[in-house]
Amino acid sequence: xxxxxxxxxxxxxxxxxxxxxxxxxxxxxxxxxxxxxxxxxxxxxxxxxxxxxxxxxxxxxxxxxxxxxxxxxxxxxxxxxxxxxxxxxxxxxxxxxxxxxxxxxxxxxxxxxxxxxxxxxxxxxxxxxxxxxxxxxxxxxxxxxxxxxxxxxxxxxxxxxxxxxxxxxxxxxxxxxxxxxxxxxxxxxxxxxxxxxxxxxxxxxxxxxxxxxxxxxxxxxxxxxxxxxxxxxxxxxxxxxxxxxxxxxxxxxxxxxxxxxxxxxxxxxxxxxxxxxxxxxxxxxxxxxxxxxxxxxxxxxxxxxxxxxxxxxxxxxxxxxxxxxxxxxxxxxxxxxxxxxxxxxxxxxxxxxxxxxxxxxxxxxxxxxxxxxxxx
Numbered sequence: 001x002x003x004x005x006x007x008x009x010x011x012x013x014x015x016x017x018x019x020x021x022x023x024x025x026x027x028x029x030x031x032x033x034x035x036x037x038x039x040x041x042x043x044x045x046x047x048x049x050x051x052x053x054x055x056x057x058x059x060x061x062x063x064x065x066x067x068x069x070x071x072x073x074x075x076x077x078x079x080x081x082x083x084x085x086x087x088x089x090x091x092x093x094x095x096x097x098x099x100x101x102x103x104x105x106x107x108x109x110x111x112x113x114x115x116x117x118x119x120x121x122x123x124x125x126x127x128x129x130x131x132x133x134x135x136x137x138x139x140x141x142x143x144x145x146x147x148x149x150x151x152x153x154x155x156x157x158x159x160x161x162x163x164x165x166x167x168x169x170x171x172x173x174x175x176x177x178x179x180x181x182x183x184x185x186x187x188x189x190x191x192x193x194x195x196x197x198x199x200x201x202x203x204x205x206x207x208x209x210x211x212x213x214x215x216x217x218x219x220x221x222x223x224x225x226x227x228x229x230x231x232x233x234x235x236x237x238x239x240x241x242x243x244x245x246x247x248x249x250x251x252x253x254x255x256x257x258x259x260x261x262x263x264x265x266x267x268x269x270x271x272x273x274x275x276x277x278x279x280x281x282x283x284x285x286x287x288x289x290x291x292x293x294x295x296x297x298x299x300x301x302x303x304x305x306x307x308x309x310x311x312x313x314x315x316x317x318x319x320x321x322x323x324x325x326x327x328x329x330x331x332x333x334x335x336x337x338x339x340x341x342x343x344x345x346x347x348x349x350x351x352x353x354x355x356x357x358x359x360x361x362x363x364x365x366x367x368x369x370x371x372x373x374x375x376x
Contacts, residue, residue: 001028002097003049004021004024004030004098004371005089007034008107010038010103011198011227016178016285017042017043018043022046023364026368032049033049034050036082036085040054041228051091052085053085093115096115096116098375101119101146102122103125104125108143118147123156124174126156127153128155130314140160144165153173172359172363172366174363174367181274182268185250187275189220189276189277190277191212191277193280195226198307200307202234202235204282211280211331222261223276224264225269226251226252236254248267248268250263251266269289280333281298282307290354291350291353292354293354298323298337299315299324300325318357321353322354
């Protein structure tokens, strides 16, 4: 069968693309991907064909946040890389059955203009709760090329329909289906560390680990959900990094002379979420997935490129009591964790707000079935 082309622009978007791809594959479709940001490892590990250049840019996909970030990406070869992306999209589209865009206006522009019809859009980034007016006029005009637009929130469906995008339909948030699971040692309870998939992780993980040392009396085992960034740039004063030889599950241990051991994991986020009492976060998608599973979050801003103060405050508006924002120091982070754990009321409200923002699992299957009806 002719494949479905998936165009995505971000690590979280790639993970969602994989969840949708698996649901489509279960219905008998082939899936091929062109990730516009990063290396597309999620698609590769899922066994899908990945096309186009697979490079990391300095901005991590957030070039428009500042002129400095734009200039850094341009110097790193963004223009030539993007031209190669466009060629890859066009090449796959020539033999594809349909195009599925997972991302924001840039991914929609590339997939909508260079992909083929029918065009489907999963808009997993924009949130009315976070930003109030999330979809620009340009994005709404591009949405009209799609036969279906799947917003991340029920409010998004009503907002878009009222502004002329009548093919918008909310079927849930596929973020909650984009989670790996399996056996994991050590056993819970966990203190989950979510440093994110961008360069912020190198700045935030050391602070998280020091906060974990300050929380040693709680009996929570620190587990890092690592998104696959290279470990070589990580600077962890006093910590020893030990490889386990595994590529999934616990891939490394981080050991401190005071006896604290943190476990760095890949690919088993659902298993960690089910055992986590609280999470420290400077992440986007992973934080929202944690909130959807009822795990309260303590976040703090970084110098970027992703988890800036503005981004953190937008995420706070979206997740409500599920996210507590504190200053970026280990003592403040540790105090935030204690606030949650000492208050059953705060924990209960966090679970309510997180699930209200994220919906119920199963959206990937619902979206795939809806697409199937158009393609039959």
